[in-house]
Amino acid sequence: MKVIERAPAKINLSLDVIRKRNDGFHEVNMVMTTIDLSDRIECTALDTDQIKINSSASFVPEDARNFAYQAAKLIKQKYNIHQGVLINILKEIPVAAGLAGGSSDAAATIRALNKMWNLKMSVEEMMAIGEEVGSDVPFCIIGGTAIAKGRGEKLIPIASPPPCWVILAKPPVSVSTAEIYQSLSLNNAPHPDVQAMVQAIENQDYFQICALLGNTLESVTLSKVQEVSQIKAHMKRMGADGVLMSGSGPTVFGLTRYESRMQRIYNSLKGYCPHVYAVHLCRGREPLE
Ligand SMILES: C[C@@](CO)(OP(=O)(O)O)[C@H](O)COP(=O)(O)OP(=O)(O)OC[C@H]1O[C@@H](n2ccc(N)nc2=O)[C@H](O)[C@@H]1O
């Protein structure tokens, strides 16, 4: 038996870091939304009782460090499953990019194994398992657009933003999420207006959404990866209506409603950055499969 699931990336339209907690995490307030750049997860039943990972990308661990492996192991333990699974990961999402590629692979694995082993887990149960793998995994279980609080696991689904093109450019460097949070000094950090962003999305006010894009972590990554500022400036010059770094970065995204402008921004970045994509926001809570 084989179950296939789509694992879409996310971007953070607004990301505020409120305080450092005692457990090593930070309290956040974010607006996240899925985009139509996806990995593909294929789960195939194995005769032997083991978890095997196969990934199409280098840099992605194929052992217990893989988030999909960790998700499968947690499910096997919780439901006392003695069957094995081969998890084939076809990577499209750049790795360590601020786009939650690994988290989305874990979430898609949870959805796939729920079907393959007929576990009848509710969305809440899948989110609880996801939370044990990483802060962004519960969001990746539901997808769509949501406010995320706590360390990212407390979710309030909201309406989707109005349709537009999202151009993504990842400079040829990767950053560690833990290091970026660690280097953040909250004394002089910028704090985006998350509530105003939620309101702008509810009003379907595209230009207000563009104006309110903000990310507390951006200044930290900017100071380590100079290409982030260069790409931001370039996207603005080429006519993007709003530009921001996603998550802990270093991927930068730009928004436009015009296909011709999307093409211009995309083409002008293609020679400069190894990873450039032009995608759409995902509308609504489409079934993630
Ligand atoms: C910054 C964000 C924004 O969506 O995304 P990415 O850039 O990773 O895509 C997330 O907060 C990342 O979530 P995720 O990548 O799941 O992080 P986790 O694996 O749970 O944690 C990795 C490390 O990041 C730090 N961390 C993470 C989340 C959080 N709210 N506070 C933290 O301080 C902790 O040091 C933790 O050990």
Ligand SMILES: Nc1ncnc2c1ncn2[C@@H]1O[C@H](COP(=O)(O)OP(=O)(O)O)[C@@H](O)[C@H]1O
């Ligand atoms: N399935 C996976 N896909 C990508 N990276 C993974 C995966 N499982 C574990 N990792 C590890 O997680 C780290 C962060 O990757 P990723 O989830 O792509 O980035 P981000 O947290 O910035 O969105 C990588 O450096 C990689 O070692």
